[in-house]
Amino acid sequence: MEILKLRNETPDGSSSSKFNGHRLKPFLEPFPTSDVGGGPSRGPCLPLIDHRSRKWVTVMDLTIHDGKATRSGNAKKTKQPHNVVLVTGKDLLGIMLHDNSKNKKLSVEELVDECKTLFFSGHETTALALTWTLFLLALHPEWQNHLREEIKQVIGEGELLLNDLTNIRKLKKMGWVMNEVLRLYSAAPNVQRQAREDIQVGELIIPSGTNIWVDLVGMNHDSDLWGNDVNEFKPERFKDDTLHGGCKHKMGYLPFGFGGRMCIGRNLTIMEYKIVLILLLTRFTFTLSPSYIHSPAIMLSLRPTNGLPLIVQHV
């Protein structure tokens, strides 16, 4: 397929970050002025600001003041923002702050951009995948039961031990459900590339340098690729073909993208997804509230714009 020839790099070979901090700017809330200069003892904080225009920046629990990065979360609070001790953890932020390997320590600007990227790509997508899963499971209570049964068989009836997650990968049906949810309601609705050279796709000529959005939602709802039941929730289509779900083209199902820029968080997200579903399904049943209004819309990601009211009951 011609899509394979496309790359994410610009023609001069430099990288083009899709989630570059500045392109995210319209989605960032202004930092409350009362907090500017207020010190980093504020703890974890979600609003981000443009670090080029303000002196203080707080990204999650990282505070940057006069070019120095500091952890400001619960780990250690300080009233002296100018001489703060760096509090590091074994988490990704700690590694990024301290990794000196190959003298590739990140600059403050890079660090902030990485945090924004990971915060956006790491949170929104998984949260939406779970949201749409609850929606579809609420409509298909038989699948709630299939998954509860599978959890009972694989994990047992006791508490999920978070220090031993080896069984998680044995939850096959839950994997099919995740794939089917990402097919019908793609948390990431498109993938971007730039043509490195003139290419031809069918009768269409795409000139070199053209930016291309690969429409995953369109592909996932194409009956030529999936058959007449394309819009039905059928997790079992992934039973015998876990990667492609029986899609007629091997590049037709790409929930995490493809090639060198494929999602780096896919294994993490599968693990998070399964843990959250185990915890929810073993405690609660879900039905759709009569006040639900179906309103999926693409706003970078695919969201239910009117929310997802559910009726939640103890199992």
Ligand code: HEM
């Ligand atoms: C259901 C969950 C997720 C979905 C559907 C998803 C989907 C995607 C897609 C379609 C891409 C573009 C790949 C390409 O261009 O070929 C991508 C890239 C990326 N994802 Fe995810 N993602 C998810 C979760 C996560 C998580 C949990 C993280 C991090 C903790 C993450 C971090 C990233 C990053 C950093 C990139 C950019 C990779 C690059 O350009 O080299 N994603 N993701």
